């Protein structure tokens with residue numbers, strides 16, 4: 001394999017979740033579920049960066065991008081196709097908050113396929129587990145790196161930087177096939193063009209049924225976190241500005 | 255229960271989260287033990303420090319452990335775990351723990367929950383964590399297993415006591431030739447303004463909506479004699495340079511005034527600014543977690559409040 005040297009091209013799989021947008025109004029219906037009213041769904045923010053990175057790699061080195069989604073909705077898969085993915089696979093399974101189940105389902109489907117690279121998002125914006133990518137890599141016995149901030153194909157390998165704490169980064173080289181999870185800001189995701197949407201209409205979304213019996217966790221209860229609340233300043237904008245200035249003076253800020 | 259805590263050495267220093275893991279281990283161990291693991295090339299000094307808070311410290315020194323490599327580290331840890339059979343394994347929820355914990359979980363077929371802020375073994379195994387970046391909290395019931403893996407949020411388990419334990423030197427050689435190779439550490443970029451030195455910070459989040467609105471924050475910062483910083487999405491979008499980012503993957507700041515404008519208050523952001531002397535937040539969402547760390551809060555639109563404030567400040571000056 002001589003990927004990146006003008007030789008063979010890259011076969012990339014991207015994981016994309018249709019997730020609740022954090023801008024949504026989140027209200028509890030009962031202890032185990034959220035009121036669907038007021039919820040907005042979209043492609044998980046980190047996965048926007050993942051699909052963009054995959055398409056860029058394909059544009060640079062040639063190859064194919066396949067997007068995989070676990071769940072019953074197709075909007076996010078359609079969006080990825082419109083951005084430039086070639087194929088989509090839908091696994092119509094509700095995995096709730098169990099990242100282990102999600103990873104197992106994807107593993108079942110992906111182990112039947114040939115690939116050089118799997119790209120996931122670092123984290124889902126709703127569940128915040130930051131697990132599915134690393135679990136999948138581990139289940140497939142693939143080298144991996146999380147929180148990736150740049151990718152370069154070099155001599156049939158992947159040279160990436162990954163984010164550490166406090167602004168530091170680490171540079172590592174991964175043998176292919178491998179998996180990366182991308183951190184936000186790795187690129188500037190493109191907007192979906194009208195042309196893209198038109199072209200995506202003819203692209204197929206393949207449905208693959210998977211059964212996963214094993215469960216590791218169960219949601220017991222959801223609730224609003226107990227927090228100490230700030231003292232609220234109210235009034236018109238002008239009144240608020242005046243009160244703020246008083247506070248600044250009192251605290252010696254100005 | 256035997257509770258193992260994998261200590262974190264970063265930039266040749268013991269991260270304080272390591273002691274927090276041991277505090278949690280001591281809390282849940284019942285009549286078992288809190289055992290620390292420290293790996294690296296030369297970690298005696300850290301083992302000594304950790305022994306204050308643990309019943310036992312497993313010290314694993316090896317030249318191949320000098321630079322972090324998940325495959326080598328996991329291989330060495332698995333060798334120890336297969337012999338010692340821990341009931342619970344704790345990692346920090348760090349860039350490193352986020353790679354190692356799932357690897358260990360898969361190899362041991364152990365359930366895993368990440369970024370936990372509470373753990374209770376009194377009636378089944380229950381872990382507490384946030385979802386929606388701090389907006390909701392969940393209790394998670396973990397299915398029965400021989401071993402459990404958790405990554406623990408930093409800054410939560412600060413209380414604990416010194417117990418004093420022994421240090422055990424173990425020789426473990428890695429048995430894998432890794433497919434991932436460490437190359438180098440890259441230092442943070444240095445810009446013209448060091449926000450960590452500023453007394454007054456006007457910090458903007460996704461609520462600023464557009465690059466052109468950064469000017470508004472600049473104007474306010476000027477009127478206050480401060481500097482502009484931002485949350486991650488603002489930096490990701492390229493509206494402010496990387497060295498202006500506040501948070502765990504950016505800078506930690508402690509100004510006299512931190513004015514948070516349109517920032518929701520995700521944990522990763524709060525870790526970088528919670529020790530500021532005075533925190534004031536403006537956010538249109540009354541439930542935004544930022545109001546949990548601010549002394550004063552304004553539930554409102556930054557595009558109404560900020561211009562009014564700039565005007566009043568400029569009046570005072572002239």
Ligand SMILES: Cc1cc2nc3c(=O)[nH]c(=O)nc-3n(C[C@H](O)[C@H](O)[C@H](O)COP(=O)(O)OP(=O)(O)OC[C@H]3O[C@@H](n4cnc5c(N)ncnc54)[C@H](O)[C@@H]3O)c2cc1C
Nearest residue numbers: 459460461485486501502503504516517518523537538556
């Ligand atoms: C490994 C990792 C590291 C990270 N490191 C960092 C880090 O170092 N720093 C960091 O900041 N984040 C970091 N993050 C991201 C973090 O989790 C959050 O996604 C981020 O902090 C959210 O930024 P925000 O508050 O600006 O945006 P959002 O969460 O989208 O919040 C925007 C807020 O603006 C409010 N708003 C919108 N319009 C207005 C208006 N007109 N007036 C008033 N309010 C308005 C909304 O109510 C909302 O609360 C990290 C994440 C991960 C996984």
Ligand SMILES: Nc1ncnc2c1ncn2[C@@H]1O[C@H](COP(=O)(O)O)[C@@H](O)[C@H]1O
Nearest residue numbers: 015016017070121123124129130131132
């Ligand atoms: N239901 C899903 N379908 C497809 N990909 C998913 C799904 N859930 C999680 N992922 C992927 O795994 C990443 C991390 O998710 P999480 O472990 O839930 O934080 C996401 O950014 C996605 O790339």
